[in-house]
Amino acid sequence: MNRRFNLISLKRWFMVLIIVAVAAMPLHAFAAESGADRPWMNTSLSAEDRTELLLQAMTLEEKVGFVTGKVNNYYGFYNDGLERLGIPALQMADGPAGVRVANPDVQDKKSTALPAPIALAASWDTDLAKKYGDLIGQEAHNTTHNVVLGPGLDIARTPWGSRNFESLGEDPLLASGMGAAYVKGIQSNPVIATAKHYLLNNQETERFTTNATASERAIQEVYVRPFKAVVEQADLGSAMCSFNQVNGTYACENQELLTNILKDQIGFKGFVMSDYGANFSTVESANAGLDLETPGEPYGKWGSKLLEAVNKGEVSEQTIDEKVRRILLQMFDKGLFDKPVTNTTINAKADGAKARQFAEESMVLLQNNDNMLPLSDNKLNSIAVIGPDADTASAAGGGSSLVNPTYTVSPLEGIRKRAGKGVDVKYAAGTDPVSAGDAFNGPSAVPSAILSPANAQKSEQDYGTDQAEFGLHAEYWTNKDMEGDPELVRTDNQVNMNLGFYNYEGFNAQSSKLPVTPTKFNSKMSARWTGAITAPKTGEYQLSLTSLGSAKLYVDDQLLVDNQGATLSTTKKGITLQEGESHNIRIEYRTDFPVQSNHDMGAQVRFGWEAPEDAVDAKMEKAVELAKKSDVAVVVTRTYDSEGYVDRSDLELPNNQEQLIRKVAAANPKTIVVQMSGRAVEMDSWQKEVPSIVQAWYAGQEQGNAVARVLFGDVNPSGKLPVTFPADDQQTPVSTAEQFPGVNGVGNYSEGIFVGYKGYEKQGLSPAFAFGHGLSYTSFDYRNLHVKNSGKGDDATVEVALNLRNTGKRSGAEVVQVYVGNLPTKVETPAKQLAGWAKVDLKAGKQQRVNIKLDRSALSYWDEKSNEWIMPKGKVSIYVGSASDDVRLTGSVNIGSPSGK
Incomplete structure (x- = not known):
């Protein structure tokens, strides 16, 4: 022992001498030295020693x-x-969600677009998370990057957060496990x-x-x-x-x-x-x-x-x-000195296959009444694929996390390919494409099918032909007062605009259907839209303007709506419209508030409507007719979620998609909804109308193939919700303005530790779909729960064991979730809190003994007086099940604290 101590001491003294010698050398000497003579480049030294040598030379x-x-x-x-x-x-x-390559000289700015992190969290698979991180680390290094700005560990505190798609869910333990694996994967590379x-x-x-x-x-x-x-x-x-x-x-x-x-x-x-x-x-x-x-x-x-x-x-x-x-x-x-970055071509095919695997394991089967899924290609002759972006290459979250993919597969393409030649797969959009304008609140945009750039009547037969043009005549200026000649003239399908931060290169190119607005209009600008509106049905309509900056709507030259727009807000006015009768409209918009001089806070305006339920425009009617003639209808919906300046305060699907689902479902009872979003979506108005719902998230560049393989049962869905889907936007634990978005600049986290499902349970709120929920094409039986604890103090552990059997006819994976509740202390603790989980793959009829070690933090609380974690002493309830609201086995365990608190 003494000899080993002396060797270590000698080494330390030797390092001190090197550092002193280096510090004493004149600076010009370093410039003359070659890289080989820099002592900190000696790889036999520790990272700490190399750091000190280099620090002294600066x-x-x-x-x-x-x-x-x-x-x-x-x-x-x-x-x-x-x-x-x-x-x-x-x-x-x-x-x-992948590596965002900004340098046009590096692989055409392309890399593998992966499923959003919230999708990864839905897999509840830490091994998968490590592979996900490893792929990002490899591609970062091979695209000349040595630092990745991820993962995002922000807890999804509210269900409508526009950046929830970048998070790993609402539970800190799930985010911890998935996040740690993700980081290990990235840093297994020199990144x-x-x-x-x-x-x-x-x-x-x-x-x-x-x-x-x-x-x-x-x-x-x-x-x-x-x-x-x-x-x-x-x-x-x-x-x-x-x-x-x-x-x-x-x-x-x-x-x-x-x-x-x-x-x-x-x-x-x-x-x-x-x-x-x-x-x-x-x-x-x-x-x-x-x-x-x-x-x-x-x-x-x-x-x-x-x-x-x-x-x-x-x-x-x-x-x-x-x-x-x-x-x-x-x-x-981490090896950044010794393994410099490279520009090595990404293996698009191999990395794309990994992206598909990540997507497949993330998808959550929310609902499957009458075992509507999986589809059988042997029993199908026709499929209607419906949705504004079902034929779009990639639905993804916007902002800094948006990746330029190496290739893409749309849901339509994936379903068509998987169905094969024997099944007739046809497409109808049903509504207009979702855009950045749908990131903020307010009624859905008036659909293009009832707008025309001139006062001309349109018929259903005109739609999709060259006989009529849809939308409004648009003129744009780079000043606030429409002075001079407009600098851009075009036809806009809708007035649904969100410029500034949302309109920079790479952020605004999510759909080839959407026009690209030059970035010179990102701050100071004004615009005028003119044309006509023709109601599809006689009735009472609410026409609205949602805007930041002043907006005025004129109908037949009479001012109907005047929205001041000092803050992003909506003004609406009722009007009676007759079916087939056209009215001239004019919309004038100005970015006339100081905040909009910032290039990041640009034009925000939407011409919206609230229409009678039976007011179905020609575009939607075509989708409904296609659904009627098809064996099955697959409606692919999406939201627009992005980093930026606003969170929606509602959970509704934008751009008339809710009405589309209801009308398609009424036409075809075999309607499946595939929801692509990065956050919870309110489904109250249509959930009971459809047999099956698949939460596909933002599934990355292989989204189409992954969706198809889940729908047809090539993949048995095993994803579980990492966030709670509330029944509606009023029934959430964070429900006051003081909590979100805050009052007078202060956001009060008054819900304390009761975030997500813990808050729903505390307040007695029944969600549409609970945290941890996710169905399968097979079934699982839980039996023979055994709970044991061992050790004391900091060495105390609790382990849960049970038998899990696949009782169905298909192989599948189940996420066994363990919750603890009601800690024995006067301090208020959750009635149920995730303490551990295991994802288990089982073949049909097979059984496995599952052992799960519980996390100490779930058995403890933070004491604000002593500033430490306290594990109280006494009996704790154990709940084992398939979701936070689907408990299959219950038990208890005695835990203890050396302090006796």
Whole structure:
């Protein structure tokens, strides 16, 4: 033992001598040295030793420059490498649903578009999550990136969050397990993963300014837990702090979050970077624990300002050293120095096959009355595929996570290919394409089929022919007052526009059916739409304008709707319209509020309607007629979810899709709905009208093949909901304006730890589909539950064992879920909380003994007085089942705490 100690001591003294020698060398000597003479490039040394050697060789100016990010047209943001010292640049790729390649010189900006992370979470499969992360890590490295901005560990606090599709669900344990596996996969390559957005970044509405206020207990038990897991279980390299304030302090200058919790309590050894432009201070953020500022005009606060603060003594050089040390350590540890990035062509076919597997395992069979699914190609002669984007290449979430796919397969293409030549598969859109305009609230847009750019009557026979043009005549100006000649003239099918952030290259190209609006109209602009509206049925209609910026609707030259648009809002007015009778309309819109001078906050306007149920336009009628003539109708619906400026506050399907489902289902009782979204959708108005519903999420570039294989039973669906689908948008645990979106800039997380299904259960709310829900084409039997605990104190464990049998006629996978409830303490705890799970594949008739070790956090609570996790002493209820509301076995176990609390 003494000899080993002496050897270690000698090694340490040797390292000290090297560092001293390096520090004493003149700077010009380094420039003359070749890379081989740089001691920190010695791969036999530890990452820690290499870091210290290199740190000593850097000047203060170089250190400050190293921790200050730069903007690049190709990479978005990164930090400069230092050629003098051989430090590679951190080249960051947006995620987390694949690698967003921004450089047009790299593989035509294409990579594999994977299912959204919320879909991955629906697989409840940590092995799959690791493969998912590994694929992202490989493609990042092979497209010249060494940092991936993902995974997203923001808890899906509300069901309507526009960025829920980037999350791993509403439960912190599920997000922890899937997130840790995802990070392990990414970092099995020479790539750093970045967990985001730390912390309480749970809404897009006012995300830059919201002050999210939450209790210490809620922060620890719900929102920090996934970050804790990826640090402890996956050696996370980087974390990204968010824009919002947390309890009154901006996240990127919040010492309690960055230093006290993340670095000291959790033991995070990596570095913290800011979201793009999320750093609002120099001294405060530097001293609070931010390590790398990513740029964002006009908010850049480091660089020369940080150097000046160091020279003034406001920030110590030791603090700067610690930032550099953290970054360099991860770069050495994760292999960024030794395995430089490459531009190696992606294997599109092989990686696409993996994307299909991820999609297949993520799909959730929500409903399957009378065993409508799976379809049998031997018993089918015809299938109607219906939906505005069923023939569209890829339905995906927008914003920074949008990936340019290597190839795509639409649902129509996948179903047609799988059905084969013996089945006649025909398509009808039924409604207009979903667009970025559908990201905000308000009535559905008036369909193009009842609009014309001139006052001309149209018949059903005209639709789809060259006999009539549909939509409105549109004129656009780059000023607010329609001055001069318009700079763009075209026909728009609908007035349903959302420019600014949603209209940048790569963000707006989700459908080839939609016109591309030049980005010069992204901020200051005005527009006029003229033409005629022809009602499909006599009745009372509500015509509306939803807008940010002023909008006016004239009918037959009379002002009908005047929406001031000081905030994004809707104004509507009733009008009686006669079937077949045309009325001239004119819509005038201006971006006349100061906030819209920002290129990210552009034009937002929608011409909407609320129509009688029997007001069916010609386009929808064609879909209904096709459904009548077909053996089966498959309605593919979708939402538009995206990073940006707004969350919807309702859960309705946009652009008249709900009416489409009802009308198709009335025409054909064998109607299947395939829902493509990144969030919960309200189904109350049509759920009982259709036998089968498949939640397909945003399923990536292989979505069409994956959907078809699930529908035809080639894949037995095994996905389970990672979020609760409420009955409607009024029956949720977060239901007040104070909670969401907040009042006077403050979002109150007053639900505390009762997020998601825990809140539904506490408030006695019955959801449409519960957390953990998901059906199968086979059935499973649960028996012989046994619960045991062992060890004491920090070594205490609880393990659940049971027999699981596949009692059906098909092979399938079941996710066995274990919940605990009613901890023996005076502190309020959930009646049911996920404590563990296992995904088990079983052939028909086979049985397996399943063992699940429960997570200690689910058996404990955070004590705000002692600032520690407490496992109380006493009896705890155990619930085992197929969903949070589908308990098959119950038991109990005695747990204990060394403190006796």
